Amino acid sequence: MTEETTNIEYAGTVTGDNNMTDNISNDTDADVVKTDVTKTDAAPAEPAPAKSDGTAGTDSTADHVIDHTWVTRAKDSIGQWAYIMLKDADDRDIDWDWVRTLDLEHGIGVAQPADYEPGAGSDLHDLLKRDLEIRDRVEAIIAKMSMTFMRDFDRKITTYELPRALAYATRRLNDQIALLRDRGVAEGLWTITDEDRQRVTVPVLTAAKDGVVVDDIQDRTADYVNARAERRKAEREKREAERHAREHALFEADEVRYGSVESGPDESAPADSSSDAGSSDYLIEAQPVINDDNPAVPKIEEVNREETAVPEARFEKSRHAAAERTAARIAARPKEYWREDFLPGRDVDNVMGIDLETNGTEPYRAYIIDVGFESMNMRSPRPADQPNDYHYDKAYYDAGDAYDQHRFAFGVTPEAARHGNPFIIQLTGIDIKQRVGERFPMFDEDVTAQADLLRRLTAQPFVAHMATFEHSFFMLNVAGYAEAYRNGHVRIIDTLPMSRVWDEGSIPSEDHPDGDNTLDAYAKRQGALREDDAERHLGLEDTHIMLLAMKHQLHHLQQVARGPWGPNGKAGIGGKHIMQHRRRYRR
Numbered sequence: 001m002t003e004e005t006t007n008i009e010y011a012g013t014v015t016g017d018n019n020m021t022d023n024i025s026n027d028t029d030a031d032v033v034k035t036d037v038t039k040t041d042a043a044p045a046e047p048a049p050a051k052s053d054g055t056a057g058t059d060s061t062a063d064h065v066i067d068h069t070w071v072t073r074a075k076d077s078i079g080q081w082a083y084i085m086l087k088d089a090d091d092r093d094i095d096w097d098w099v100r101t102l103d104l105e106h107g108i109g110v111a112q113p114a115d116y117e118p119g120a121g122s123d124l125h126d127l128l129k130r131d132l133e134i135r136d137r138v139e140a141i142i143a144k145m146s147m148t149f150m151r152d153f154d155r156k157i158t159t160y161e162l163p164r165a166l167a168y169a170t171r172r173l174n175d176q177i178a179l180l181r182d183r184g185v186a187e188g189l190w191t192i193t194d195e196d197r198q199r200v201t202v203p204v205l206t207a208a209k210d211g212v213v214v215d216d217i218q219d220r221t222a223d224y225v226n227a228r229a230e231r232r233k234a235e236r237e238k239r240e241a242e243r244h245a246r247e248h249a250l251f252e253a254d255e256v257r258y259g260s261v262e263s264g265p266d267e268s269a270p271a272d273s274s275s276d277a278g279s280s281d282y283l284i285e286a287q288p289v290i291n292d293d294n295p296a297v298p299k300i301e302e303v304n305r306e307e308t309a310v311p312e313a314r315f316e317k318s319r320h321a322a323a324e325r326t327a328a329r330i331a332a333r334p335k336e337y338w339r340e341d342f343l344p345g346r347d348v349d350n351v352m353g354i355d356l357e358t359n360g361t362e363p364y365r366a367y368i369i370d371v372g373f374e375s376m377n378m379r380s381p382r383p384a385d386q387p388n389d390y391h392y393d394k395a396y397y398d399a400g401d402a403y404d405q406h407r408f409a410f411g412v413t414p415e416a417a418r419h420g421n422p423f424i425i426q427l428t429g430i431d432i433k434q435r436v437g438e439r440f441p442m443f444d445e446d447v448t449a450q451a452d453l454l455r456r457l458t459a460q461p462f463v464a465h466m467a468t469f470e471h472s473f474f475m476l477n478v479a480g481y482a483e484a485y486r487n488g489h490v491r492i493i494d495t496l497p498m499s500r501v502w503d504e505g506s507i508p509s510e511d512h513p514d515g516d517n518t519l520d521a522y523a524k525r526q527g528a529l530r531e532d533d534a535e536r537h538l539g540l541e542d543t544h545i546m547l548l549a550m551k552h553q554l555h556h557l558q559q560v561a562r563g564p565w566g567p568n569g570k571a572g573i574g575g576k577h578i579m580q581h582r583r584r585y586r587r
Contacts, residue, residue: 067447070479071105074165080157081145089143089228099141104169108134109176116179116415118186128180128217135173136220142166142364143228146475150486150578160475160482167364167476168444174365175415181205182419190214197222199229340501342467342494344554345574346564349379351493352404352456353463353543353550356470359412359421359432363476367412368443369435372539373456374405376547378554393541396530402547407540408449411440428537443477450478457481458489461575465519465546467494491577495522495550502553502563519546526552 082096102108111127114120145163181203184190189212190205200222205214354373360366377383386403399405411417417436425431443449456462457474464470471492474481484490499506499515499522506515506525519542523529526549536542557563564570 066441066445068105068445070161071165071168074159074161075100075104077157077159077162080159081148081162084152084156085144085148087144088137088140090140090224091231092140094141099138099166102138102169104165107172107176108138108169109173110134111176111180116176116183116418118183120183124180124184124187124189125213125217128177128184131173131177131180132217132219135170135177136224138166138170138173139364140224142170142476146482149482161479163482164444164476164479170364171367171444172413172415175413175419178419179415198226200225337497337501339468339494339497342492342576343497343501343570343574344378344461344493344550344564345570345572346558347379347571348461348493348554348564348573348575350375350377351461351463351547351550352459353547354457354470355464355539355542355546356473357428357430357537357539358473359416359424359430361469363473366473367410367416367432368473368477369410369412369430369432370407370539371410371443371453372405372407372541372543373462374402374540374543374547375460376402376551378551392544393536393538394533397541397544400548401551402544405540405544409435409440410443410446410449411435411437412442447479450480454478454480454484458484461491461493461573463493463495463547463550465494465522465542466496467492467576486578488578488580491573491575493575495519495546498522498550498553498563499525502557522546523549526550528552
């Protein structure tokens with residue numbers, strides 16, 4: 001693992017505040033928008049990685065352990081998955097015997113390195129078609145595994161190694177597919193343009209010669225992702241309708257038992273109706289006596305007007321009971337904005353902020369190329385024994401209350417480097433063509449880096465902006481993270497809902513229906529970033545302004561008794577984590 005400890009001059013890539021397909025919900029928030037590349041500073045040249053002692057130069061491979069064998073061993077758990085998970089995310093039967101035949105360690109595609117070269121004698125169309133079919137098939141399995149693992153309450157599945165191994169293989173298969181497409185462009189068979197199709201952006205092939213067929217080798221990712229999202233939407237609507245039906249049935253049952261809670265007592269019922277007969281009030285007071293000769297006795301019209309089918313005291317009691325039941329059911333409803341689960345509580349203090357830089361948005365296709373994290377206390381003083389002389393990329397950034405700053409640089413495969421990524425260069429300044437070799441180990445192979453990060457992620461709550469992005473990459477890249485998360489050892493706080501729910505400056509607009517909740521806008525509103533500046537798109541720098549914004553906002557919210565200190569605020573640390581409940585069995 002290569003750690004940069006000096007003032008570096010390179011930027012990161014697509015971060016947690018950009019559009020993504022959410023690995024938890026796979027739905028895109030309306031308040032998360034694509035990054036405006038025109039705001040990015042001119043990208044300087046990348047530096048040489050630092051040694052473990054902080055000096056510039058080539059890092060030794062002895063500083064990190066690279067292991068590939070776990071990828072093959074991961075298939076030992078296929079039996080556990082096959083017992084529970086019968087269908088993939090597209091509701092197709094899974095052939096687990098086929099999964100066993102995949103060579104996850106050395107490659108699951110059909111193309112060989114020689115096939116990437118323009119003019120190769122192999123059938124390019126057939127190779128690309130078969131590789132796409134394999135990728136679509138494997139990714140549909142991966143897309144279902146997170147939910148299956150988290151809902152395995154009996155712990156039949158003991159490890160998340162298999163999903164990580166499948167993602168390891170599909171990243172490299174995706175690189176292979178990109179090079180096959182590049183070969184077609186070089187041979188003049190087709191051109192490629194990127195198109196936005198609802199939730200994802202896909203490369204679209206256009207035939208450049210007569211007789212070139214591209215319809216069956218188009219990228220179908222958008223079709224699959226959008227279809228899955230629509231199915232989930234239909235399932236949510238079905239569950240909501242069923243919940244409303246159950247609620248209405250319970251409400252009607254309360255009315256039958258306790259009387260109407262909306263219209264009040266039945267004014268039209270006679271005084272001696274069966275609903276009142278036999279009641280304690282009826283037995284004590286007996287039936288009303290009507291005596292037209294005695295002026296002190298009320299007229300029959302007055303009785304019919306003033307008496308009720310249910311005595312007022314009993315009605316008030318029943319109305320209160322019914323109201324309590326209704327309120328309890330309303331409180332049990334799913335939250336309209338699910339990210340509120342990630343909001344901090346009023347007792348939050350020591351946290352670790354983190355931001356990942358990747359060369360894409362899908363954790364089963366993209367590589368982690370830069371990691372920045374630091375700690376900050378939201379309430380207690382900064383530890384006095386921590387150094388206070390860290391220099392960030394921007395001169396006016398001051399460490400302030402932050403401490404324990406770290407940044408690490410990682411690499412990509414030679415195939416990904418060969419394909420390159422012009423958009424990432426334009427956005428961030430990182431040229432992944434230079435991120436190869438021993439100086440830049442790949443994160444998904446670096447056992448030491450993963451173990452160190454897992455230790456930090458489980459030591460205290462971690463904070464990220466649109467934290468589901470980081471969470472999705474941790475699930476498929478960090479050994480032991482999924483298991484730790486399922487067992488309640490990971491607590492996640494997200495500053496995106498803090499911006500959307502608690503920041504009065506997040507005003508809805510045509511471009512931002514739920515307000516501008518990008519990290520850049522949030523940090524500026526909270527005074528953590530200058531108005532004439534822009535988000536750096538660098539892991540540690542983005543982490544720093546995020547934590548500053550969070551601390552500024554929490555201080556303000558406490559003063560005005562809002563947010564965690566408001567009526568609906570959380571006690572304790574808050575954040576999203578899995579509660580462990582021990583099952584009790586009767587003997």
